[in-house]
Amino acid sequence: MDCIFCKIVNGEIPCYKIYEDDTVIAFLDVNPKSNGHTLIVPKEHTLDITTIDDNVLLHIFQIAKEIAKTLQNKLNIKGYTLAQNNGKPQEVKHFHLHIIPVYDNEEELIEVEEIYNKITQ
Ligand code: AMP
Numbered sequence: 001m002d003c004i005f006c007k008i009v010n011g012e013i014p015c016y017k018i019y020e021d022d023t024v025i026a027f028l029d030v031n032p033k034s035n036g037h038t039l040i041v042p043k044e045h046t047l048d049i050t051t052i053d054d055n056v057l058l059h060i061f062q063i064a065k066e067i068a069k070t071l072q073n074k075l076n077i078k079g080y081t082l083a084q085n086n087g088k089p090q091e092v093k094h095f096h097l098h099i100i101p102v103y104d105n106e107e108e109l110i111e112v113e114e115i116y117n118k119i120t121q
Contacts, residue, residue: 001045005094009043016116019067023059026067028112028119029098035115036075036101038067045094048086052095060097067099074119077101 007013008027015027018038029037040060046052068080083098085091 003045003092003094005041005092005096006045009041016112018070018116018119019063021063023056024063026063028116030112032100032109032112032115033098034101034103035107035110036071036077036099036119038071038099040064040067040097040099042095047093048090048095049084050086064097064099070119071099071101074121075101075115076103078104 004013008015009025015025017025017027019026019040022043024040024042026038026040029039040063042052042056042060044053044056046056049057064082071077071080079102081098081100081102083100084096085098
């Protein structure tokens with residue numbers, strides 16, 4: 001299947017991975033809305049909120065809690081927005097949850113690799 005997130009899950013395309021277990025992978029968005037913008041993706045391909053398994057959905061939100069704490073610890077953020085697109089606004093047709101950090105002032109976007117190093121160091 002020609003799905004970019006399946007290719008990331010399978011290791012065919014590299015990513016800035018910040019978390020992985022048997023069910024999900026989380027990595028930094030390559031075109032971030034803010035520094036530290038993270039995507040949590042189920043490993044098994046599924047389209048959107050209408051098709052995802054309930055247990056997987058719960059697990060994704062449990063992992064979102066942990067990643068949000070990590071972002072708070074590692075970056076100087078003031079909050080974060082969780083977002084999830086379906087249908088027309090959904091660019092990648094493989095379910096994913098966005099965690100989008102919010103800062104005090106509008107921060108200049110810096111290299112994803114630099115943010116990755118801050119989060120994982
Ligand atoms: P959505 O509009 O909710 O489908 O968002 C898809 C997101 O995936 C966008 O924010 C893209 O920047 C991001 N994205 C697309 N390709 C990649 C990739 N190879 N690695 C990381 N993020 C990606």
